[in-house]
Amino acid sequence: MSEISKQLETDIKSSLGNVYGVDKVEEMFGNVLKIVAKARLNRPAALEDEDIIRDSSWYKDEIMYTFYADQFGVEDENTANTFKDLIEMLPYLKDLGVTTVYILPFMDSPMGDAGFDVLDPQNVRTDLGGTNEFKEFMVEMKKHGLKIQADLVLNHFSDQHKWFKEILNGNVDKLDYFLFREELPKYREIHDSKGTIIEYDEDGVKTRRRMIFTDVGENTHYRKINICGKDYYFYHTFYPFQLDINWKNPEVLYYVLETIAYWNNFGIDIFRLDAIPFLIKEKGTNAENLPETHDIVKILSSFNQAIGPRSILHAEACERPKDIIHYFGKERTFNIGSDKILTRTDEVQVAYNFPYMPAIWASLITGSNEYFWNTYEEIPTIPDSASWAQFLRVHDELTLEMVDDTAIKKIICKELAPKGDRFKDLGVSGRMANFLDNNSEKICLAFAILLSLPGIPVIYYGDEIGAQNNLEYGKKAAQKRKEVLKEINENLDSYDSRDINRGPILKDHFYNSMRDGETLGNVIYKTVKNLIRVRKETPALRRGKLSKIPSDKKEIFSYLIISNDQQLIVINNLTENKLKTSLTLPNNLVETLSKKIDMINLINGTKTNVCLRYGKLDIDIEPCQTLWLS
Template sequence: MRRTGETGPESDWWRGAVFYQVYVRSFADSDGDGVGDLEGIRARLGYLELLGVDALWLTPFFRSPMADHGYDVADPRDVDPLFGDLEAFDRLVADAHQHGIRVTVDLVPNHTSDQHRWFADALRGAPHGPERDRYVFRDGTGEAPPNNWVSVFGGPAWTRVPDGQWYLHLFDSTQPDLNWDNGEVREDLEHTLRFWLDRGVDGFRIDVAHGMAKPDGLPDMDPRAATAIGPSPYYDPRFDDDGVHDIHRMIRKVLDGYPNTMAVGEIWVTDNDRLARYLRPDELHLGFNFRLVLTGYDAAQVRTAIEEPLAAAAAAGAPPTWTLSNHDVWREVSRYGGGELGTRRARAMALVELALPGVVYVYNGEELGLPNVDLPDWALQDPRWRRSGGTDRGRDLCRVPLPWEGSDPPFGFSTAERTWLPMPAEWSALTVERQLEDADSTLSLYRQALELRKTHEAFAGEALEWYGAPEGCFAYRRKGGGLICALNTSEAAVPLPPGEVLLSSGPLEEGHLPPNTAAWLV
């Protein structure tokens, strides 16, 4: 139902919210096929309320051949039978709202599936005809593709069709890029936005929000840009073209007609000035900041990864948006060293992140301290594995289903003997059931932290001030509220800042903060 007349503080409900990313395939399976679904999520809403999150981000559940696990959308306005149907979606939204939890869904505007009816029409259509104009079809140069662009998933970004033309796919060949200079493409996205908004969704996460627009002439890229991580000096015309901002203004105009709704963009842009442009008042409400994901476990680097995005968000008048992981990157426990060391560091970084002003996104399983899973070759399904010729093991390692209860796989995730990705037996120590009973578990830490973040007056204020600290450490204070967060990434214990300890990621030592530990004080 369309919202009308809703104004006031609730209209900016997202500004300090904690979102929980549900990777739908891996959250909870209700029908015993080994794959998570919408009814599985609905059955676990009590857990999400207990955890203390404010909103959900659901990964794609639309009709899809699942070449990229739903990010290859064949019909953006229907539910794939693997996950349920529209009635199941409506029940989930209604029940989530009853639990006080908002619901946002993924939007995939950069590309479609090659099974989308438009692409079938394009393949039947003539070169340079109107059917092909919805996508990026080009003539090649002799036997060569139109330019040297490569796919994010490995290999060339162009595939040739039988009549000799080539189509662009920044990702898999089953995901042809749309042409955003085409009016039908814009009209169809507006139709999709209104379809889900009218069903009660509270907002969207926009996939590849920096990638839809393509530069005139499609100039060659610097090949080194394809392997650069973080800020890169290499020319990459595939992303962050200025034309993308017109698309976001169109999206914002639709959202402004539905009070209390929002959009957050997946923006892999590390230049602060470029990032701030996406957050202008007539564009996105929020923009994912991936600096903490791209930063190692080092206090000086983490401080920079906090200060610069804070400045970019402030320049745009938008709240900063923080995340430590998602379905595309290594889980923190493994990224920070694995085992007990990785767990201690991941717990410390959770407190650093949750003490920051702005918006936080938590990836499902992060609150359980789940690590990556070393999957056998036969289990790998990510297109990166196939397109890289087996040199890139892909993202399946961070997408294994969640362990809920019991002592053996599938740990209550499903009644099926086999789940879509195999679950390791050693996760028996990490189930929700077991961690709820342990006051020192990672789940208990998250629950306490989220409760304090939501209720304690010390979390007021949008700016930080930094204390002097020993090498390998930092401490910051929330201006306006007074919360102090201290982190020790060094190899020796250091004195705690003055104040009363509210929460720590691990045991403290007589007024000292041990290595690989963070603490909150007031």
């Protein structure tokens, strides 16, 4: 049996007691220790060295790049990639300057939901080349100095998972691995500003749950399955073929811990926890962000630090700021051996900053900084060791799910939906370039904002070369999903508008964009590559804190980035007009500046003349220009 630090032991036992009962703590902790011991026994020596050598907060310096393994840099649009093919894209990523690749779900899956319907979480899809090709890819990726993020889909498994197949074959002992009822509770459908809500009468208790996908059969969260002549109703938060697993069953916990150990020893650097707000469901609750869900995340986090502290956890929690903040948890200090002390949060170390995405888009569309600053005021302060992941587009929709500002919702739906497509009542699908009318100056401005914000910037594959909406892929994906739904006799809409911002992009398109030229792809790529270079060279951009610099014009989006030894003034012109602006600087910065000064624009290395009068900085700025002034 393997020992772990007293701090981690205390935290694991506390959370086990909260979820499973204090009477089960010692037995369950003993089983967790056995999984820890096995993981440590199988840990490669190189990873053990990295556990000790790697900087405690290394993730704060990362620049992340997201893609689908089968679609990123294909030879032709009818031939999907395997991991062996992906090796040829590594020089491109190295040249761009990103440091971590987030490969969207590559575990074994029937592919009903782009890989988020996992069949076997400890195996690589055969169509991607299987585990052997993935190993080869990992070796080459490390040679190029890249790290990797992978998904842990924790809320549900595919109905093709071995547990459910055993149930279908009559093994009712496996029923408790999923959430099920023997009778469908009475329910009614409610519509409000937050979307579609289903209210259930669960044994006399009123339970309201939001419906993520509003076109799933009868609009309930339950799928009826007949097993050995008896009907059972299985709970699903998302598609009917994605069945929610029962986290109150200790065997489910052990299985997930073994999965984390498997991939941690493979060398995964960041685990993205998919859809974690929904893990625990209780009667009378909305089944989101419950205290026991946080306890589950704490167990996973402590376990991950115990077996491989070089890696961290990243939350995908599309919630309001006041709810997202709790997924960081509290900072703690613990010993990982060789007298090395780590200070990290006790839940996740990174979380997507969902509120910023629609706020930035609303500001870009309207040319007004007020939408960002209104949202900024709502974002709580996070622990020092934690980090936001900042993004403008991802594989999903531009979500409006948790946006309370009706003005932002109206702006985005009115202006962007015609350039892409609505995604149910939850947001808008489409590519960055389409949203910005293929205007290279606007696109480069958007990237400059993204790469100047504190936190980990996340770039979605193809956006850096002006990739377009792929309507044809949307149709093909719908046909694939239709086949999956047909197999389970579910009559519902198979079209998912998010697929238009997915799909294959040719390898030649990426490499041609690297070369000198004046195409849309050339211009954006060259700009993004340079912005990444400057960010890497500028400590304040990677680890600084943001504070507002008031401007006399709402069209000017300006802020101060402050780190221990550097202050950086960022000025963004949100319009296509040349503007003269006056910025109100904080007193401590005014005292360090003379009246007439030359500042260096780090983006191009040129001197920028500014005038300081009565605490105000006067400056001229070109259309869609960004200045990073030092």
